[in-house]
Amino acid sequence: MRLRLNAAMLGLIVPVALAHPGPLLADETVRIAYIDPLSGPLAETGQLGEQHFRFAIDRVNASGAAGPGRHFELVALDNEVSPEKSLALLRKAVDDGVHYVTQGNGSAVAFALVAAIDKNNKRDPDKSVVFLNYAAVDPGLTNDKCSFWHFRFDADSDMKMKALSDYIVSQADIHKVYIFNPDYSFGVSVQKAAEKLLTDRRPDLKIVGEDRVPLGKVKDFTPYIAKFQAAGADAVVTGNWGQDIELLTKAAADSGYKGRFFTYYIGDQVTVAAAGPGAVGDVQVATWSDNVPGIDDIADAFQARFHRAFYYWNVVNEIDTLAAAIKQADSTDPLKVAKAMSGMKRQTPLGVSDMRADDHQMIQPLYVSQLEPNLPHVFPDSKLGFKTVATIPADQTRMATSCKMEAP
Amino acid sequence: MSLTLAPILFNGLVFGLLLFMLSSGLTLIFGMMGVLNLSHASFYMLGAYLAYTISVGLGFWVGLVVAPVLVGLIGAVVQRYGLRAVHRYGHMAELLFTFALALVIGEVVPLIWGRNPVRYQVPHVLDFPLFQLGGTDIPAYRVFMMAVSLGMFVALFTALARTRLGLVVRAALTHPDMVSMLGHDVPRVFTSVFGAGCALAGLAGVIGGNAFTTQPGMAASLGGIVFAVVVMGGLGSIWGAFVASVLIGLLQTASISLDLPFGRLLGLPPAGSDGLLADLWSLTVARAAPAVPYLLLVLVLAFRPRGLFGSRNA
Numbered sequence: 001m002r003l004r005l006n007a008a009m010l011g012l013i014v015p016v017a018l019a020h021p022g023p024l025l026a027d028e029t030v031r032i033a034y035i036d037p038l039s040g041p042l043a044e045t046g047q048l049g050e051q052h053f054r055f056a057i058d059r060v061n062a063s064g065a066a067g068p069g070r071h072f073e074l075v076a077l078d079n080e081v082s083p084e085k086s087l088a089l090l091r092k093a094v095d096d097g098v099h100y101v102t103q104g105n106g107s108a109v110a111f112a113l114v115a116a117i118d119k120n121n122k123r124d125p126d127k128s129v130v131f132l133n134y135a136a137v138d139p140g141l142t143n144d145k146c147s148f149w150h151f152r153f154d155a156d157s158d159m160k161m162k163a164l165s166d167y168i169v170s171q172a173d174i175h176k177v178y179i180f181n182p183d184y185s186f187g188v189s190v191q192k193a194a195e196k197l198l199t200d201r202r203p204d205l206k207i208v209g210e211d212r213v214p215l216g217k218v219k220d221f222t223p224y225i226a227k228f229q230a231a232g233a234d235a236v237v238t239g240n241w242g243q244d245i246e247l248l249t250k251a252a253a254d255s256g257y258k259g260r261f262f263t264y265y266i267g268d269q270v271t272v273a274a275a276g277p278g279a280v281g282d283v284q285v286a287t288w289s290d291n292v293p294g295i296d297d298i299a300d301a302f303q304a305r306f307h308r309a310f311y312y313w314n315v316v317n318e319i320d321t322l323a324a325a326i327k328q329a330d331s332t333d334p335l336k337v338a339k340a341m342s343g344m345k346r347q348t349p350l351g352v353s354d355m356r357a358d359d360h361q362m363i364q365p366l367y368v369s370q371l372e373p374n375l376p377h378v379f380p381d382s383k384l385g386f387k388t389v390a391t392i393p394a395d396q397t398r399m400a401t402s403c404k405m406e407a408p
Numbered sequence: 409m410s411l412t413l414a415p416i417l418f419n420g421l422v423f424g425l426l427l428f429m430l431s432s433g434l435t436l437i438f439g440m441m442g443v444l445n446l447s448h449a450s451f452y453m454l455g456a457y458l459a460y461t462i463s464v465g466l467g468f469w470v471g472l473v474v475a476p477v478l479v480g481l482i483g484a485v486v487q488r489y490g491l492r493a494v495h496r497y498g499h500m501a502e503l504l505f506t507f508a509l510a511l512v513i514g515e516v517v518p519l520i521w522g523r524n525p526v527r528y529q530v531p532h533v534l535d536f537p538l539f540q541l542g543g544t545d546i547p548a549y550r551v552f553m554m555a556v557s558l559g560m561f562v563a564l565f566t567a568l569a570r571t572r573l574g575l576v577v578r579a580a581l582t583h584p585d586m587v588s589m590l591g592h593d594v595p596r597v598f599t600s601v602f603g604a605g606c607a608l609a610g611l612a613g614v615i616g617g618n619a620f621t622t623q624p625g626m627a628a629s630l631g632g633i634v635f636a637v638v639v640m641g642g643l644g645s646i647w648g649a650f651v652a653s654v655l656i657g658l659l660q661t662a663s664i665s666l667d668l669p670f671g672r673l674l675g676l677p678p679a680g681s682d683g684l685l686a687d688l689w690s691l692t693v694a695r696a697a698p699a700v701p702y703l704l705l706v707l708v709l710a711f712r713p714r715g716l717f718g719s720r721n722a
Binding site: 219 | 621623
C-alpha cells in the first residue's frame with residue numbers, strides 16, 4: 001500500500017521535474033527577494049534599503065552587467081524585523097521559485113534566515129537560495145554560524161569597532177566612554193568588541209557605563225542622556241540604528257548633551273537632521289560616506305531620483321557583484337553563481353572588493369568620518385557633512401575567522 | 409546622586425502626566441460602559457496625525473485646539489452610531505467592536521499618512537532649553553507638556569466635582585435610570601463622555617506626538633501601558649488613574665537609571681559566573697525597565713485585585 005502510494009507520488013513528481021528543463025528563452029529574469037521591515041517603527045530604514053535596491057538593480061539592468069538578456073527584478077517583502085515572519089516570507093519566496101534573497105536589518109533575522117536556507121538547500125537542492133546580506137553585521141554570521149550560501153557585503157561589527165576604537169583612542173580629549181546598544185545579538189557583539197578594544201589602550205581612557213535597550217521600543221531617550229551626563233561621559237559608542245539612533249541624538253540635542261557619538265549608523269540624512277547642529281564631531285564608521293571620492297556619479301543619480309542622500313554603498317556593491325558572478329558563471333543557477341561569487345575579486349571605484357572565500361566576508365576599505373560644516377557635500381537640514389578622518393585599507397580590515405564552511 | 413535625581417524625576421513626571429491624559433479618558437469611559445475601550449490608544453494616534461496635518465498648513469497652535477475637538481467628534485460619532493447599536497448585544501459585543509475599531513484605525517492611518525513616521529515638529533517658539541536641572545537642559549516644550557497635562561487634570565477634576573454638568577455625568581454613571589427619570593438625556597450624556605474621553609486622548613497625541621514620534625506603531629506601543637495604568641489605578645477611578653500614571657512614569661524612568669543587578673537588589677548571593685542563574689542575577693534593573701509597569705500591575709492585582717482606588721471587586 002505504502003509502496004504504491006510512493007510510486008504514485010513519484011509519477012506525479014517526475015513529469016513536473018522534467019517539464020522544467022531550464023531556460024530556453026533568451027530573456028531571463030532573476031528575482032531577488034528583499035526581506036526587511038517595510039512597516040512598523042523601523043520601516044524608514046527598510047524603505048531606504050528598498051530604494052537603494054531599486055536604484056542598484058536599474059543600473060545593472062541598464063548596463064546589461066549580468067549578461068545579455070538577463071534582468072534583475074526586486075520582490076519587496078515586509079518582515080517587521082521579526083525572525084518568525086521572515087522565515088514565513090522565505091518559504092513563500094522559495095515556493096515562488098526565487099533563488100536570491102537579500103536582507104540587512106537585524107542580525108537576529110539574518111541568523112534565522114541562514115539556518116533556514118542551509119536546511120532548505122540541503123533538503124531541496126533544486127530550490128537552493130543564495131543569501132546576500134547587505135547590512136546584518138553580527139560577526140557570528142561569518143564565524144561559528146557561517147554558511148556557504150551566505151555572503152556579507154558590509155564589514156562586520158568587529159571590523160568596524162576596530163576602526164572606530166582606534167580613532168577614539170587617538171582623540172586625546174576623550175576620557176570617559178559610555179557604551180550604548182540595542183538589546184539583541186548585534187548589540188551584545190558591539191558591546192563586547194568595544195569593551196575589548198577600549199580597555200587598557202590609554203591610561204586615562206575609561207568605560208564609565210554600559211546599557212542595552214530593546215530595539216525600536218524606546219520612545220523617550222532623555223533618561224538615558226541623563227545617565228550619560230551623570231557618568232560624565234564625553235563619548236558614547238553606539239550601534240543603535242533607525243528610529244533608535246534618531247531619537248537618541250534628538251534627545252541629546254534637546255538635553256544639551258555635549259559629548260560625541262561614535263556610531264555605526266548616524267549617517268542617514270534623517271538621523272543627521274534630527275541630531276541638529278549639535279552633531280558636529282559625531283562619528284560614523286562605514287564602507288562609504290559622503291565626501292569619500294569615487295562614486296559621486298552614483299550618489300548624485302540616487303539623489304536626483306529619490307530626493308534624499310545616497311547611503312548604502314553595500315547595496316550597489318552587492319548587486320554589481322551578483323551581476324558579475326552571474327555573468328562569469330554564465331548561468332543563474334544558484335550553486336554556480338555562489339561558487340563564482342566565493343573568492344571573487346572585483347575592481348570598484350572605491351578599490352578592490354574581495355569576497356573572501358574562507359567566510360564570505362567582503363574585504364574592502366573602511367572609512368571613519370566625522371560630521372563637520374563647510375564640506376563639498378553637506379546634508380540639507382543641518383548643513384553638516386561627513387569629513388573622512390581615517391581610511392582603513394582593505395587589507396588592514398582582515399580578521400581571523402573560525403568559519404569552516406563546506407561547499408556542496 | 410541628588411543632582412542626577414532631579415532630571416529623572418522631572419522626566420518621569422512629564423511621562424506620567426502624559427499617561428494620565430490618556431488613561432483619564434479611558435477610565436471615564438470604562439465607568440460609563442463597564443467595558444474597556446480597546447481602541448483608546450488609536451484615538452491618541454489620530455490626535456497626533458491630525459495635529460501634524462493641521463500644523464503643516466496652519467501651525468501648531470491651531471492644531472492644539474482643533475485636533476482634539478476633531479478627535480472628540482469622531483469619538484462621539486463612533487459612540488452614537490457604532491457602540492450604541494451593539495450595546496444591546498452585551499459587553500462582549502462592545503469589547504469586540506472597540507477591538508475591531510482599533511484594527512481599522514491602525515490600517516486606515518498608514519493608508520492616509522503612509523507607513524513612515526511623519527515629521528511632526530515641536531513648535532519653534534518652544535524649541536529651546538528653558539533651564540538646567542542637574543546638568544541637563546530641560547526643553548521648554550517638556551515644561552509646556554507638563555503645564556497642559558496639569559491644567560487638564562485640574563479642569564477635569566473641577567468639572568466633575570464642582571459643576572452641575574459634572575454632577576449629572578457622575579450620577580448618570582452610577583444611577584442611569586434615576587437620572588433619566590429626572591429628565592436628563594442619559595444616552596446623550598454617554599455620547600458626550602465618550603467624545604470627551606477621546607478628545608483627551610487626542611490632546612495627549614497632539615502634545616506627545618512631536619515630543620516622541622508620530623508613526624503608525626504609536627498606538628500599539630502605548631496601548632498596553634495605558635491599560636496597565638487604568639487597571640492598577642482601579643477601573644473607573646480618575647484619582648486612581650492619576651496616581652497610577654505618575655507612579656508608573658516615575659518608576660519606569662527611575663529604573664532606567666538604576667544600574668543595580670537584581671540579585672544584589674534582592675540580597676541574593678552571587679550565583680556563579682556562568683549559566684542562566686548568573687545571567688538573571690546580574691540583570692540590572694535598568695535593562696528590565698520596560699517591564700516595570702507590568703511587574704507593578706501584577707503586584708497590585710495580586711494584593712489588591714480592585715486596583716489602588718477601585719470601588720468594585722474585579
